Amino acid sequence: MSLATYSDLLASVAAWANRADLDAIIPDFVTLAEARINRDLRLRMQLVSTTFSTVGGTRSQALPSDWLEFQNLDVSGGASSAPLNYVPLGYMEEKFPDNGSLGKPSIYTLQAGNFLLAPTPDIVYTLKAVYYAKFPALSVTPTNWLLTNHPSVYLNACMKEFSLYTMNDERAARWEAMYKSAIKDVQDADDSALSSGSALRVRAG
Template sequence: MSLANYTDLVSSIGNWLKRDNLTAVIPDFIALAEARLARDLRVRAMETSASGALSSDTLPLPSDAVEPKSLTVMNGSKPMRVAYVSPDTLSDSQGYSAFPRVFTLIGKNIVMAPAPDSAYSYTLMYYAKLPALAANGTNWLMTNCPDVYLYGSLLQAAPYLKDDARLPVWEQLYKDAFESTEVSDDRSAQFTMRVRTDVRV
């Protein structure tokens, strides 16, 4: 059976469960699997950026952010990486204005120190939430790793299945699919092109 989109996934989960009384809660299983993936998965396909101008020491995280990766602020024409520190360490650099050197997370905000003394341009790299299948039909993870979605969703049926012997099998299949996704991402990130020295232009 094809696993290309949300409709395919709902149908496949129903076939695997072989339980007619769970049809109404299959969308919940998918949503819960996505919540687990949002906590655990960090791959390059989730990376995106937001840019703007700093107007204060507090910068709200984008609404789709699950975790910041880096913050770069322009010092004139030179991009400067702002270092992440703990909230306690940040307090040592607060109380005055200058070029921001450090930042931390407090709630859903990035807080910098020193407070910017000018409207500096910034670029925030962050990991974005997985686009929900129910709203989008498909997404990059469903396209590339449908097994992660399938086994992750099946595991969310555990409270209904209790001592079902299939649960440990699905858990292992999910773990294998998840780890394979991470390994594939690491391999792509480490790929380097072999330099050709025999080409003349």
């Protein structure tokens, strides 16, 4: 059976599960699987570059909807550019309370779908970011890079969710082991290619 599209994956999970009564719930297995995969993988194919423009007197910036994690975040002003360093939210609130001092940002933190800058920008600055993006959800697009190149990751993750749903701990453990092995293979191959000197490919945001 082909595993090239979302419909293929739904049909394959139904076939592996050998259940004819789960058509309504199998899409949930895919959604849960995708959430886990996005937590577990950080591949070069997920890297996206983009820019933000600050607003004077405002320290909050909305994160992109597909954002998972920053690889780099730099601030540019005038002729100079410098990296922004991540700090815990508590540290920022202690050192820069209530949107306090104004200036060129040097640190950032994360809060509820936003990233916060400190000092609070006093003027417009350009922020240059490279971040890991979520794989496009298969319920929105028929396929994506991961399904095309590593369908076992999707199938194993979905079958783990099916086993949990049917409360079959033994099968869940087997699918979990296969999922972890597939994830490790994909991540190790990507890390190895990067360390061997392959060019880093950054997709435009």
